[in-house]
Amino acid sequence: MEYVQCIYAFFACLGCCLYFNVRSKELFLMPLGGAVGWLAYLLVAPTGNIMFQNFMGTIALSVYSEVMARIRHKPATGYLLVALFPLVPGGGIYYTMEYCISGNTEMFLETGLQTMGIAGVLALGVLLVSSVFRIFSRAARNAG
Amino acid sequence: MEYDRLLQMSLDLGCLLLSSGAEIYRVEESMNRILQAYGVKESDVFAVPNCVYVTITTPEGHCITKFRRILRRFNNLDRVDQANDLCRRLCRDTPELSVAVRQVKAITARPTYNLLTEFAGYALLSFSFTLFWGGTWLDACWGLVCGIFIKSILQLSGKLKAYDFFTNIVASAAVALVATTAVSLGWAVNYDKIIIGALMSLVPGIAITTFMRDIMAGDLMAGLQRLTEGLLVATAIAVGVGLVLMAPRLVWGV
Numbered sequence: 599m600e601y602v603q604c605i606y607a608f609f610a611c612l613g614c615c616l617y618f619n620v621r622s623k624e625l626f627l628m629p630l631g632g633a634v635g636w637l638a639y640l641l642v643a644p645t646g647n648i649m650f651q652n653f654m655g656t657i658a659l660s661v662y663s664e665v666m667a668r669i670r671h672k673p674a675t676g677y678l679l680v681a682l683f684p685l686v687p688g689g690g691i692y693y694t695m696e697y698c699i700s701g702n703t704e705m706f707l708e709t710g711l712q713t714m715g716i717a718g719v720l721a722l723g724v725l726l727v728s729s730v731f732r733i734f735s736r737a738a739r740n741a742g
Numbered sequence: 743m744e745y746d747r748l749l750q751m752s753l754d755l756g757c758l759l760l761s762s763g764a765e766i767y768r769v770e771e772s773m774n775r776i777l778q779a780y781g782v783k784e785s786d787v788f789a790v791p792n793c794v795y796v797t798i799t800t801p802e803g804h805c806i807t808k809f810r811r812i813l814r815r816f817n818n819l820d821r822v823d824q825a826n827d828l829c830r831r832l833c834r835d836t837p838e839l840s841v842a843v844r845q846v847k848a849i850t851a852r853p854t855y856n857l858l859t860e861f862a863g864y865a866l867l868s869f870s871f872t873l874f875w876g877g878t879w880l881d882a883c884w885g886l887v888c889g890i891f892i893k894s895i896l897q898l899s900g901k902l903k904a905y906d907f908f909t910n911i912v913a914s915a916a917v918a919l920v921a922t923t924a925v926s927l928g929w930a931v932n933y934d935k936i937i938i939g940a941l942m943s944l945v946p947g948i949a950i951t952t953f954m955r956d957i958m959a960g961d962l963m964a965g966l967q968r969l970t971e972g973l974l975v976a977t978a979i980a981v982g983v984g985l986v987l988m989a990p991r992l993v994w995g996v
Contacts (some may be wrong), residue, residue, distance in 0.1 A: 603874055605872055606870045606871070606874040607870070607872045608870075609866060609869075609870040610866070610870035610871045610874055610942070611868030612869050612870075613862075613863045613864065613865070613867030613868075613869075613870060613889075614863065614867050614943070615819075615863070616855060616859050616860060616863025616866065617855070617860045617863040617864060617867075617893075617943075618763075618817045618818065618819045619817075619819060619820045619821070619854045619855055620819050620820060621820045624819070626824075628819075666784055672769065672823050672826075673764070673822055673823060673826050673828075674821075675763070675764065675765055675768070675822065676819040676822060676823065677854045679763070679817065679819070680819075683942065684874065686942070686945055688871070688875070688939075688941065688942045688945045689938050690940050691945060691976060691979070691980075692934065692937060692938045692941070692983070693934075694980075695979075695980040695983060695984055696934070696987070698980070698984070699984045699988050699991075704975060706951060713847060717954075719952070721953075721954030721955060721958075722954070724954075724955065725954065725955055725958050728955075
């Protein structure tokens with residue numbers, strides 16, 4: 599049952615909230631974003647494309663963050679900062695290093711490039727959603 | 743109108759935002775808005791992650807510039823939130839300067855979680871991430887121990903004012919040492935999962951992601967600075983873990 603990972607992601611994000619000095623209801627809502635992102639990642643797992651999975655995960659958590667930021671009148675950055683944690687390619691960085699020291703150049707390059715790619719995809723997802731939200735909220739303000 | 747004090751107040755607020763982990767554009771925009779709300783026609787703010795410059799021209803045509811260096815940054819989302827709120831209130835109500843100054847001070851005085859809770863945070867993060875990356879429950883318990891180690895080392899290095907690069911090497915080497923020892927004694931199963939899980943609190947994923955956002959938003963200097971920072975941390979982690987993993991291979995040839 600891999601969906602249980604979402605629960606682990608939630609608690610991991612909760613841990614990071616504790617040392618980011620997050621207060622009140624955000625202590626529940628911010629980690630929830632991490633779980634949402636990972637859920638989306640798992641839901642598109644049948645496609646078998648890691649880049650696409652990461653992209654959809656980021657899109658999901660960014661939309662969640664932007665919506666929550668507007669409902670709760672808080673900066674979206676906090677939500678994003680916490681919720682992105684599970685998608686950060688920590689494993690990729692580690693295995694890249696491990697291939698490097700064991701002298702497996704081919705795998706080192708492959709894993710390294712993939713890790714960089716994932717980081718890029720995360721940034722792209724966040725950027726896309728926040729730009730769209732920015733444009734729409736400007737447009738709404740101008741119309742209203 | 744006391745422009746000196748106004749400048750001081752807006753700079754305090756901007757630095758508060760920046761040192762608590764707000765984005766560059768938020769800092770620049772907040773400061774500009776406050777200055778304009780208080781009647782300054784011409785204001786220029788330039789921020790990079792470790793300093794802020796601001797220049798205003800008073801209606802009499804007099805220029806005032808201030809610059810502040812930020813030496814330490816901690817993510818404190820409560821402060822970002824409060825400072826952001828205050829900025830909106832100031833722009834809306836433009837209270838007396840002395841009131842505004844007091845309100846900025848009040849944010850700095852807001853409580854943070856005590857040390858024990860912070861330790862619990864690191865422990866919880868490492869525990870959950872070890873499980874998340876596919877470790878067993880036993881691994882997760884070792885992850886928890888590693889999390890506490892990381893926080894202790896960060897705490898100690900903060901006291902000793904050690905360089906971040908060095909701190910990260912020591913912290914990741916300690917984690918790798920604990921994990922490999924636990925596995926070789928048969929107390930845990932996957933040392934790689936423990937190391938990945940525990941080091942998630944140091945991994946510069948956030949820095950790498952925000953660097954892209956800064957670059958896209960046009961803050962090129964800030965973006966490059968964050969990229970360098972992220973790469974340095976990643977290198978330090980790789981060196982720390984690499985040293986520990988490599989040592990037994992060199993000595994016993996396994």
